[in-house]
Amino acid sequence: MKKYLIFSIAFFVQHVVSGQNYVPIDTADFQQRKTFLAEFKTKNDVLIKTLKAEYSGKTGAELGKYYNEFYKSFEKEVKDKNFTFKSPFNEILNGMLSDLRKNYPQISANLNVLIAKDNTPNAYCLADGTFIINMGLFNWMDNDDQIASILSHEIAHKLKKHAEKAMVENINEEKSDVEKVKEIKNQSVNKTDKALDIIKNRLYKKRGKKRESEIEADSLGYVIYRNSDFKKAEFLNAMKNIRDFDSISPRELKIETYKKLYDLPAQPFKEKWMKEEDFSLYNYDFYKEKLDEDSLSTHPETLVRIAALEKEFPELKTEDSPKEGSEAFKNLQKIAKMEILPNLFQSEDYGVGIYVAMQMIQDEFEEDYVKKWLGKFYGKIYDGRKNYNLNRYLDRIDPKNQSESYRQFLSFMWNLSADEIKNIAGFYE
Ligand SMILES: [Zn+2]
Numbered sequence: 470m471k472k473y474l475i476f477s478i479a480f481f482v483q484h485v486v487s488g489q490n491y492v493p494i495d496t497a498d499f500q501q502r503k504t505f506l507a508e509f510k511t512k513n514d515v516l517i518k519t520l521k522a523e524y525s526g527k528t529g530a531e532l533g534k535y536y537n538e539f540y541k542s543f544e545k546e547v548k549d550k551n552f553t554f555k556s557p558f559n560e561i562l563n564g565m566l567s568d569l570r571k572n573y574p575q576i577s578a579n580l581n582v583l584i585a586k587d588n589t590p591n592a593y594c595l596a597d598g599t600f601i602i603n604m605g606l607f608n609w610m611d612n613d614d615q616i617a618s619i620l621s622h623e624i625a626h627k628l629k630k631h632a633e634k635a636m637v638e639n640i641n642e643e644k645s646d647v648e649k650v651k652e653i654k655n656q657s658v659n660k661t662d663k664a665l666d667i668i669k670n671r672l673y674k675k676r677g678k679k680r681e682s683e684i685e686a687d688s689l690g691y692v693i694y695r696n697s698d699f700k701k702a703e704f705l706n707a708m709k710n711i712r713d714f715d716s717i718s719p720r721e722l723k724i725e726t727y728k729k730l731y732d733l734p735a736q737p738f739k740e741k742w743m744k745e746e747d748f749s750l751y752n753y754d755f756y757k758e759k760l761d762e763d764s765l766s767t768h769p770e771t772l773v774r775i776a777a778l779e780k781e782f783p784e785l786k787t788e789d790s791p792k793e794g795s796e797a798f799k800n801l802q803k804i805a806k807m808e809i810l811p812n813l814f815q816s817e818d819y820g821v822g823i824y825v826a827m828q829m830i831q832d833e834f835e836e837d838y839v840k841k842w843l844g845k846f847y848g849k850i851y852d853g854r855k856n857y858n859l860n861r862y863l864d865r866i867d868p869k870n871q872s873e874s875y876r877q878f879l880s881f882m883w884n885l886s887a888d889e890i891k892n893i894a895g896f897y898e
Contacts, residue, residue: 565616823847
């Protein structure tokens with residue numbers, strides 16, 4: 470563990486993160502991408518061969534077909550630059566991986582880590598042994614140990630062959646997903662409904678089964694984690710952080726923030742921009758019930774998992790507040806925060822990008838840097854408006870599923886005229 474820490478610290482002495490000169494992570498990594506894809510293809514072919522040998526007949530054939538389709542959609546994602554191959558995150562994660570392996574030799578040596586330009590705190594394990602770690606994890610975790618706990622959980626999934634087993638089970642039950650992946654591949658419109666999502670979600674189709682696998686991965690993951698030098702309590706602290714995640718922050722965006730940003734010399738702020746549609750006709754009680762029901766689906770799942778862990782490992786019952794992360798970790802955390810806007814730009818979530826940028830400005834986070842991105846997002850919103858496809862980049866108002874603050878924001882955005890958008894873009898770009 471010490472070795473990679475020293476290495477990372479040395480790396481960061483030269484690359485101290487500061488807003489003035491921050492350069493977003495370079496995705497012009499053509500050569501690395503090419504090499505990765507070539508290796509991935511080889512591994513995928515080996516996997517298909519192995520599976521066909523293991524599962525005879527129709528199941529083997531279906532698995533082969535499925536993993537071929539998977540390669541194609543995954544290749545597209547890689548080419549779309551949704552992952553980064555030259556990032557400071559790799560060092561720390563590969564270091565953790567080899568550290569965990571040293572103390573738990575059952576972990577295979579040919580695993581590798583791939584960093585996704587995705588702000589949600591999530592990680593996945595692909596069947597070939599590639600771990601996809603979202604950059605967003607660094608925004609939601611408090612320290613190195615919590616990141617290692619997530620990695621351990623994913624390793625456990627791999628050791629237990631959960632992805633493979635779920636796949637075989639699904640194939641035996643229904644055959645429609647290959648078709649679904651094909652369908653999505655053919656519609657380039659909604660980038661967020663990507664084929665990879667199907668793969669990710671396949672595991673989660675059966676709720677009961679999913680919970681069972683998760684509890685298994687937590688249990689073995691904790692054993693792997695405990696064998697290394699990490700602080701035990703952080704394993705649960707990491708799960709608690711994930712439990713508290715919301716995809717769009719419900720925090721209030723203050724009217725002053727709008728006025729601060731959009732009262733421009735050549736275009737004074739207009740009160741009418743803040744006007745909202747009247748939603749009094751909606752039956753909020755009905756929707757509130759529905760919302761509670763939805764939130765129940767993820768949160769108690771985590772609570773059940775936490776309870777199962779505490780039962781199996783009584784040592785986890787002693788609560789302990791998160792410790793401070795290492796300097797290297799804190800630097801990565803800062804990078805992950807600086808990358809939030811570039812990541813949203815990459816996924817073409819321009820509307821959400823503006824909303825998040827405004828929250829950052831409200832928090833007085835790296836104002837100059839954030840304003841530059843604000844201009845870029847407005848530029849894209851303007852293009853969308855001009856080409857009559859703004860729907861693609863900016864959510865419609867949906868009173869039943871959005872926070873009051875986000876709804877106010879969307880009203881504001883849809884109230885702006887094309888010229889007004891253009892002026893804002895021009896001012897900040
Ligand atoms: Zn899991």
